[in-house]
Structure formats: structure tokens, C-alpha cells
Amino acid sequence: MRARSITHPPGALDQMKADDLREAYLAFFESKGCVRRPSDVLVPRWDPSVLFTPAGMNQFKDHFLGKCKLEFTRATTCQKCLRTGDIDNVGRTPRHHTFFEMLGNFSFGDYFKREAIHWAWEFLTAKNWLHMPPEKLSITVYQDDDEAYRIWADEIGVPPARITRMGEDDNFWPASAPSQGPDGVCGPCSEIFYRMPDGSDVEIWNLVFTQFNRQGPPPDNLSPLPSRNIDTGMGLERTCAMLQGVESNFHIDILRPLVEAVAEVCGRRYDPASDDGRRMRRIADHVRACTFAIHENVLPGNNEEKYVVKRLLRRAVLDGRQMGMRDPFLHQLPPVVAEMMRRPYPELAETTGRVASVIQREEESFLATIDGGLDRIEKLFAGIGQAGGSQVAGADAAELYTTYGFPPELLETLAAERNCGFDWDGFRHAMEAHGQRSGAGRSVEVFTSGPLDALKQTMHGSEFVGYDATEATGKIVGIIAQDALCDSLAEVGHARPVTVVLDRTPFYGESGGQVGDTGWLEWPGGRFEVVDTLREGGFMLHIGHLREGRLDLGHTVTARVDDRRRAALRRAHSATHLLHAALQHFLGSHAVQQGSKVDADLLRFDFSHGSSIDEATLAAIEGMVNDHVLAAVPVAARLLPLADARHEGAMMLFGEKYPDVVRMVTMDGVSRELCGGTHVASTGQIGLVRIVAEESVSAGTRRITAVTGLRALERIRQAEQTLAQAAGVFKVPVAELPQRVAAIVKEVKELKKAKPAAAAAVGPETLLAGAVEVGGTRIVVADMQGGDAGAMRQAIDLLRRKASPIAVLLGSVEGDKVTLVAGISKELEARGLSAGNWIRDAAAVVGGKGGGRPDMAQAGGKLVDKLPDALAVARQAIERLLAT
RNA sequence: GGGGGAUUAGCUCAAUUGGGAGAGCGUCUGGCUGGCAGCCAGAAGGUCAGGGGUUCGAAUCCCCUAUCCUCCA
Numbered sequence: 042m043r044a045r046s047i048t049h050p051p052g053a054l055d056q057m058k059a060d061d062l063r064e065a066y067l068a069f070f071e072s073k074g075c076v077r078r079p080s081d082v083l084v085p086r087w088d089p090s091v092l093f094t095p096a097g098m099n100q101f102k103d104h105f106l107g108k109c110k111l112e113f114t115r116a117t118t119c120q121k122c123l124r125t126g127d128i129d130n131v132g133r134t135p136r137h138h139t140f141f142e143m144l145g146n147f148s149f150g151d152y153f154k155r156e157a158i159h160w161a162w163e164f165l166t167a168k169n170w171l172h173m174p175p176e177k178l179s180i181t182v183y184q185d186d187d188e189a190y191r192i193w194a195d196e197i198g199v200p201p202a203r204i205t206r207m208g209e210d211d212n213f214w215p216a217s218a219p220s221q222g223p224d225g226v227c228g229p230c231s232e233i234f235y236r237m238p239d240g241s242d243v244e245i246w247n248l249v250f251t252q253f254n255r256q257g258p259p260p261d262n263l264s265p266l267p268s269r270n271i272d273t274g275m276g277l278e279r280t281c282a283m284l285q286g287v288e289s290n291f292h293i294d295i296l297r298p299l300v301e302a303v304a305e306v307c308g309r310r311y312d313p314a315s316d317d318g319r320r321m322r323r324i325a326d327h328v329r330a331c332t333f334a335i336h337e338n339v340l341p342g343n344n345e346e347k348y349v350v351k352r353l354l355r356r357a358v359l360d361g362r363q364m365g366m367r368d369p370f371l372h373q374l375p376p377v378v379a380e381m382m383r384r385p386y387p388e389l390a391e392t393t394g395r396v397a398s399v400i401q402r403e404e405e406s407f408l409a410t411i412d413g414g415l416d417r418i419e420k421l422f423a424g425i426g427q428a429g430g431s432q433v434a435g436a437d438a439a440e441l442y443t444t445y446g447f448p449p450e451l452l453e454t455l456a457a458e459r460n461c462g463f464d465w466d467g468f469r470h471a472m473e474a475h476g477q478r479s480g481a482g483r484s485v486e487v488f489t490s491g492p493l494d495a496l497k498q499t500m501h502g503s504e505f506v507g508y509d510a511t512e513a514t515g516k517i518v519g520i521i522a523q524d525a526l527c528d529s530l531a532e533v534g535h536a537r538p539v540t541v542v543l544d545r546t547p548f549y550g551e552s553g554g555q556v557g558d559t560g561w562l563e564w565p566g567g568r569f570e571v572v573d574t575l576r577e578g579g580f581m582l583h584i585g586h587l588r589e590g591r592l593d594l595g596h597t598v599t600a601r602v603d604d605r606r607r608a609a610l611r612r613a614h615s616a617t618h619l620l621h622a623a624l625q626h627f628l629g630s631h632a633v634q635q636g637s638k639v640d641a642d643l644l645r646f647d648f649s650h651g652s653s654i655d656e657a658t659l660a661a662i663e664g665m666v667n668d669h670v671l672a673a674v675p676v677a678a679r680l681l682p683l684a685d686a687r688h689e690g691a692m693m694l695f696g697e698k699y700p701d702v703v704r705m706v707t708m709d710g711v712s713r714e715l716c717g718g719t720h721v722a723s724t725g726q727i728g729l730v731r732i733v734a735e736e737s738v739s740a741g742t743r744r745i746t747a748v749t750g751l752r753a754l755e756r757i758r759q760a761e762q763t764l765a766q767a768a769g770v771f772k773v774p775v776a777e778l779p780q781r782v783a784a785i786v787k788e789v790k791e792l793k794k795a796k797p798a799a800a801a802a803v804g805p806e807t808l809l810a811g812a813v814e815v816g817g818t819r820i821v822v823a824d825m826q827g828g829d830a831g832a833m834r835q836a837i838d839l840l841r842r843k844a845s846p847i848a849v850l851l852g853s854v855e856g857d858k859v860t861l862v863a864g865i866s867k868e869l870e871a872r873g874l875s876a877g878n879w880i881r882d883a884a885a886v887v888g889g890k891g892g893g894r895p896d897m898a899q900a901g902g903k904l905v906d907k908l909p910d911a912l913a914v915a916r917q918a919i920e921r922l923l924a925t
Numbered sequence: 926g927g928g929g930g931a932u933u934a935g936c937u938c939a940a941u942u943g944g945g946a947g948a949g950c951g952u953c954u955g956g957c958u959g960g961c962a963g964c965c966a967g968a969a970g971g972u973c974a975g976g977g978g979u980u981c982g983a984a985u986c987c988c989c990u991a992u993c994c995u996c997c998a
Contacts, residue, residue, distance in 0.1 A: 343995075344926080410995080443996040444929045472997085479928045479997045830982080834945055858981075877944085889981045893944040901981025
């Protein structure tokens with residue numbers, strides 16, 4: 042392809058737009074033979090080592106490690122990236138972002154240091170390209186990298202004064218790798234700096250030369266790699282800032298309008314130097330990051346990337362609040378982001394409505410959290426005032442934050458309004474302790490390696506032939522036992538499962554939510570039971586146990602999938618597509634898939650939706666799915682280019698990175714989805730689809746569980762059997778069961794209510810009649826003969842109202858226990874008498890304990906026979922007390 | 926994955942050291958009233974999330990489960 046250089050009229054260099062720079066970079070490296078690849082997704086779900094794509098090289102990890110067969114050896118990309126490491130600096134400094142774009146060129150064992158350096162220089166300085174003045178550029182190289190130094194000094198002609206040798210902490214990748222590790226591929230790097238008008242030098246491009254394999258601690262731990270790589274990264278925003286002659290990345294053509302838009306929705310002017318200016322830049326950055334992340338279906342939540350989105354959103358809302366915003370405002374901004382990023386990412390505009398509503402929901406929820414915390418805060422300030430303090434304790438702030446999500450910045454502001462300080466040191470200290478308690482996060486390897494790596498170098502993957510067949514012959518190309526490749530396996534009855542890899546197989550490896558197949562591998566004289574099938578890098582891994590004979594590499598086997606189970610999986614998977622379509626129809630287009638599990642005649646489907654689904658709608662959804670089953674719609678799958686599938690309106694999941702050729706599963710007039718799974722030939726084969734549960738799985742996401750085919754039948758049989766059993770117990774026909782149960786519940790309730798009134802054999806009047814009087818105070822001590830503690834309390838209340846001053850102590854035997862309740866009227870309480878003390882003496886007699894409030898106390902004991910003695914003791918005690 | 930917290934009347938939430946389950950709003954009834962949350966009196970409404978334990982006694986203390994909130998990774 043011929044290079045298309047971007048030409049500029051003299052003096053117009055500072056007019057270069059971000060879109061132009063992106064295009065110029067990619068075009069330039071295409072002219073050097075690099076293959077232009079699209080940006081990887083922002084959330085690489087295939088890569089467990091990162092939450093977000095942190096750099097351009099991320100999508101090429103396997104290429105760098107030689108872990109895959111290469112289709113090209115030179116590439117160039119503009120990669121959207123997200124990092125949160127420097128989140129606190131965003132907005133404060135001119136160059137920090139969470140979301141940013143990285144321009145990169147890459148070599149996998151192809152060109153190396155000389156080309157990388159020459160081309161970087163050419164792109165930066167050539168008249169047809171960026172045309173930067175060479176005297177404004179300076180260079181750093183790794184201290185021991187004489188090769189790079191010579192290329193810069195001798196071949197490019199950079200004056201030695203502007204080439205600096207730096208240590209391994211600055212100019213090595215990974216930083217400080219030679220001395221600190223980790224082991225593995227690494228190499229020196231060389232950075233290019235641009236001299237700003239204020240005299241500072243800003244790094245714009247980092248060239249990484251991976252040329253070593255590190256093994257163990259120094260010295261002599263770096264051995265040359267047979268295949269050396271180039272990985273370079275040039276920050277789009279900062280380079281733009283240089284070219285456009287603006288002092289901050291936030292003032293380039295694709296960011297400044299966004300910052301201005303933030304100012305507008307906040308109803309104020311953007312003043313770059315002010316505190317609010319800093320806040321506006323931070324809001325712009327965070328909303329840009331979140332728009333991209335939510336576009337890829339990452340909803341704000343409580344773990345992993347979801348949590349990052351939530352935190353970014355809340356920080357932005359908080360900034361707005363501190364500028365006086367009391368209502369949601371952030372949700373107005375995604376359309377502006379989409380407009381700014383329209384050229385490289387046109388798809389963003391398709392989801393701004395959904396993105397905006399997700400953001401608005403989170404804004405509302407956060408504002409509610411703040412409101413909920415405010416009265417708690419008032420208590421906190423009241424406490425501080427009482428203690429005569431003038432500072433919010435860090436521990437209190439941390440508790441408020443970690444437990445109720447109340448942001449410390451806001452607390453600080455509120456404190457200041459009361460002329461109160463805020464102990465940031467104490468807060469940080471408490472947060473550190475919280476982090477400790479939460480347990481340090483386990484570290485994940487940047488590059489995972491395994492026994493499959495050797496296989497990956499020789500072939501692309503297993504050929505999957507299981508769409509049409511459940512039986513096929515295949516050659517054994519890998520046997521993995523105890524995490525190691527071996528040539529054969531002879532032990533029958535081994536405990537730990539082993540893995541067999543075939544060159545072609547009908548076994549479906551778990552992916553796209555569909556669980557793996559089970560079945561048998563068979564050959565003359567032997568067989569291997571497959572209990573699960575997994576998928577890794579295009580290979581189907583048959584996991585299981587050798588049951589007979591021996592396994593040998595290179596031998597041919599017959600692979601037979603358990604086809605009853607597979608049929609059940611097909612039913613569940615096709616039903617999932619029908620369900621997805623019905624959800625979209627009844628709930629709206631926002632109800633998109635968030636996750637899915639397809640098991641034998643069982644499916645679990647998670648999708649975005651804000652509220653629970655009422656029974657009628659759920660019934661309608663179930664009805665529509667079954668209508669489509671009864672219509673026996675043919676199900677067809679075919680491979681086609683991604684662009685064609687998009688054109689034909691296939692349902693695509695945003696944030697999935699699809700290969701160039703995709704498989705589209707079509708149910709005529711009903712559903713069109715990109716899917717690698719196995720399906721029935723006609724929806725009629727699904728049988729019954731029955732929704733069995735609808736629940737929340739996290740905020741904004743609902744889960745529907747359904748059964749299909751035979752399992753649906755089984756479930757109905759069981760439900761009917763259970764009903765029949767219950768009907769049998771109540772001796773009524775099934776149809777009359779609800780009325781019968783309701784009647785019985787009502788009866789039980791009435792019986793319970795009626796009981797206490799009848800239980801007390803001795804009424805209040807009788808008790809009062811038996812009272813004795815000492816010094817003007819009536820004393821009632823009696824056996825209530827039935828009646829629980831509640832009844833006795835009521836009796837005491839009544840007597841106190843009727844005949845105070847009075848002291849009452851009642852006892853009663855309930856089963857094998859004695860219950861005592863004592864109460865005295867206010868006058869006696871004022872004289873210093875205590876019902877609690879009184880009852881304790883009596884309780885001791887029946888072998889129990891008790892206590893309570895001064896005017897009312899309760900006790901119990903186990904010596905049923907001693908109740909009369911206890912009452913006697915109580916009578917003596919109160920008479921003595923009243924006599925004094 | 927881990928830490929902290931919550932779950933009480935239809936709704937929003939109280940309940941001092943373990944010792945009578947409450948308020949406001951809503952509902953119903955009666956009365957008063959020319960209004961935007963009208964006023965007065967009265968009533969109904971509770972498996973204190975569920976299960977187990979400690980205790981004479983648990984909404985309250987301990988353990989388990991479920992759901993939600995929140996922070997950390």
C-alpha cells in the first residue's frame with residue numbers, strides 16, 4: 042500500500058487535529074510494511090491479568106512470546122487505553138488521564154532497533170509528516186545500550202548533549218527488571234522528549250527493545266532472545282498538545298470542547314487556572330473513560346472493572362457537587378464524548394442513550410448515598426462539639442467512607458463549614474488498615490505460560506467438527522498430565538484428570554456460556570472417558586480419565602459425544618436466543634445480554650434491566666418464546682465477514698471483540714445473533730420452555746433461569762406430585778388447596794389470639810380482692826395459675842392504673858418452668874424501691890434469675906414446686922421494705 | 926475474592942446495660958372543615974429477613990443462610 046502522507050501548508054503544523062495525527066501515524070507505519078490493526082477492546086475479558094487494556098502491546102502478548110502462529114510480523118495500531126494508577130493526578134497536571142489513546146508500532150521478530158529509531162525520527166521530523174524542529178527533541182537511552190546510543194548519535198546525528206544515558210528504573214521494560222525481576226522477556230528502551238516553551242521536556246514516545254530473557258538474580262541473568270521484538274508507544278493526547286501548541290492535553294481539539302461542555306452543564310465558565318477548572322478537567326476525563334467502558338457493557342458495580350467505573354463516576358459526581366451541582370448532570374455528556382471520538386470510534390454514537398441512562402442511575406444512587414450519610418454526619422459533628430474537639434477524626438471518616446460510601450472530600454468540605462479540620466493522615470492510616478484487613482490482592486502473572494505453548498507454535502488449534510456431527514475421528518496431538526506434555530499415558534484408574542488434545546474433534550469446549558461436552562474417545566483396545574471439555578487458544582481440551590488400554594501421541598481415535606446431553610444443550614442454547622429476542626421485544630433494546638450459562642436443558646441468562654419484571658410481562662415473554670418454538674422456525678448458521686453480519690443486523694454485543702469472520706446463527710424473522718455455540722435444527726425441537734426464576738444479580742442486571750425439553754417436563758411432574766401430596770394431607774382436591782390452606786391459617790391465628798385471655802384463671806378483680814395493705818400501699822402477691830408473662834404484665838398494668846400506690850408480684854407455672862413478673866407503681870419507685878431487686882430474691886427460691894427495669898421486672902426458674910415458697914419470700918420482702 | 930454495615934407496620938425509620946414492639950406518612954372508621962400534605966378522635970396493620978444457639982427472658986449477644994448497601998483488590 043502506498044503511503045498517504047498528510048501534507049500541511051507551511052506554518053499550519055499547529056493546526057493538526059487529533060484525527061489527522063492518528064491517521065498520519067497509521068499511514069506512515071503502513072508505508073513501512075506494518076499491518077494496520079484495529080484497536081483492541083478497552084475491557085479485554087480474555088486476559089485475566091488486566092482489567093482494562095493498559096497499552097498498545099496488550100493485544101499482541103502472544104505474538105511477542107511466540108505463543109501463536111504469526112499472520113504478520115509488523116503491526117501498527119491506535120489503542121484506546123485506561124489506567125487508574127495516577128488517578129489522583131488527573132485534572133491537576135497537564136498530562137495525566139485515565140482514558141487515553143496510544144499510537145504504536147510493533148515488530149515480532151522482524152525489524153529491530155535501527156528501523157524503530159530511524160522511523161520514529163522520520164515520522165517526527167520529516168516535512169511531509171509531523172515536521173517537528175529536530176532541535177526541540179532530546180533522547181534517553183539505557184545506560185548499557187551502546188547500540189541505541191550509536192544509532193541516535195552517529196546515524197541520526199542527534200548531538201551528544203541531547204542524548205542521556207539513564208538507569209534501569211527509567212529506561213528498562215519492565216522497570217528495573219535486571220535487578221528486581223520479574224523473570225522473562227525484557228529489554229532496554231529509548232525515550233523521545235519534546236522541549237516545551239517553558240523549557241521543560243515532555244516524553245512523547247517510548248521505544249521498547251525486547252531483546253533479553255531474564256533468569257534469576259544478577260549478574261549474568263540476561264540472555265539474548267533468539268527473536269527480538271519492538272514495542273513502541275506514543276501518547277496521542279500529549280503529542281497533539283505539542284502540535285497544537287497548547288499547554289495542557291485537555292486543551293487539544295478532541296478534549297477542550299468536552300471540558301467546555303462540562304462547564305456548560307454546570308452552568309459556569311471554564312477557568313483553566315481555578316480549582317473548578319481542575320474539577321472540570323477531571324470530570325471530562327472520567328466521563329470519557331466511563332462512556333467507553335459502559336459502551337462495552339461494563340456497568341458500575343462492586344468488583345473488578347465494574348468497581349473502577351463506579352469509582353470514576355462517583356469522583357466526577359462529587360466534583361460536580363462541590364461546584365454546587367445537586368442534581369444529576371453527568372449523563373448529559375456522553376453524546377459530546379461520542380462526537381469528539383466519532384472518526385475513530387463511530388460505534389460509540391450507537392449506545393450513548395444506554396450509556397447516559399446507566400450514568401444517570403448511578404448519579405442518582407450516589408446522591409442518595411450522600412443524603413443518607415448526612416444525618417449520620419450531623420451526629421458525628423454533634424459528638425465532636427460535645428467533646429470540645431475541632432477536627433474530624435480519620436477513623437470516623439474512614440468508617441463513614443468504607444461502610445456507607447460517604448466520600449472524605451465532601452466530609453472535609455462540610456467540616457470546614459463548621460470551622461472544623463480534617464485529619465487526612467489519620468484517614469489514610471485507617472484506610473491502609475482497612476486494606477490490610479481486606480487481604481492483599483493476589484498478584485496475577487503478566488504473561489501466563491503453560492504446557493500448551495509448545496503446541497501453539499506448531500498449529501492454530503483443533504478443528505471443531507461438532508456443529509453437524511457428534512462423532513468423528515481425530516489424531517491425538519497432545520496429552521497433558523500433571524501440567525506437563527507427555528507422549529503417552531498408560532495408567533488406568535488415575536485419580537487426577539488428564540487432558541487430551543485432538544487435531545479435529547466434535548467435542549465442544551466451554552465457551553460463550555455453553556458448558557463443555559462429555560463423552561468417550563475410543564480406539565481398538567482402549568477408551569477414554571471425557572468428563573468435561575475446555576477451550577484454550579483454539580484448542581479443545583478433552584478432560585477425563587483413561588478407562589482402558591493406553592493413550593499414544595499420533596494415534597487416531599473415534600471421538601463420540603454424549604449425544605443425549607448434547608441435544609439438551611442445543612435445546613437450551615437455542616432457547617436462550619429466543620429468550621433474548623423476546624426480552625428485547627417486551628422490555629426494549631436496552632435489555633442486552635450481560636452473561637449467559639447454557640447447561641443441559643437449563644439456561645441462565647443475565648441482561649441489563651433496571652427493575653424486576655412483573656408476572657404478566659414474564660408470562661408474555663415465556664409465551665412468545667413458546668410461540669416461536671411451536672412455529673418450528675428453521676435454525677441456520679453460516680460464516681460471513683464481520684462487516685456483512687453487522688450490515689444484516691445481527692445482534693452484536695458491544696465490547697466483544699469479534700474475529701474478522703464470524704458465525705451468525707439465524708432463526709428466520711425471530712433472531713439473528715453472532716454465536717459459536719451448538720443449536721437445534723428447528724426451534725420445534727426445543728420442546729417446552731419454562732421460566733422458573735427471575736431475580737436481581739446486581740444493580741441494573743436481572744437474571745432469568747429457564748428449563749427446556751425433558752427437564753421442563755420433569756419439573757412439571759414434580760410440581761404436580763408435590764401439590765398432590767399437599768392436597769392429600771388436607772384431604773381436598775388440588776384446585777381447592779389454596780382456600781383450604783387460607784382457612785386453616787386464619788383459624789390458627791384466631792386460636793392463638795383467643796388463648797391468653799382464657800389462660801389466666803385468676804382475674805384482676807380477684808387479685809385486688811386478695812390484696813393486703815401496708816402503710817397505705819396495697820400489696821398483691823399471687824399465683825396467676827396459667828397465663829404467660831404477657832398476660833401477667835397486662836394484669837399488673839391494670840392494677841397499677843386502678844389502685845396505686847401498689848406493688849404486684851405474680852407467678853405462674855408454664856410446663857416445667859416458673860415465670861415471675863413484678864411491678865410497682867411510680868410512687869414506690871420514687872421511694873427508691875426496685876421491682877428488679879424484689880423479684881431477684883423470689884427467683885432465687887425457684888432456682889432462677891431475673892431482672893428488669895425499676896418499675897417492671899421479670900424472672901424465671903425451674904423448680905416448679907417451689908412457687909408457693911417464692912411467693913412467700915416475696916411477700917415478706919415487700920412488707921419489710923414498705924415498713925421501713 | 927476479602928473487610929464493614931443493613932434487613933422492624935404498606936412506605937421512611939426509632940427502640941438506652943438483654944426485661945412491655947414504637948413514631949411519622951399512608952390505609953380504614955367517625956366527626957369538624959371553603960384551599961395548597963386541612964383539623965380532631967379512634968381503629969386496623971408485625972413470623973422484628975430466615976434458621977440454629979446462649980439466657981429465667983433475645984428485635985438486641987453468638988453462629989449459619991439469603992438479600993441489599995459500601996469500601997478494598
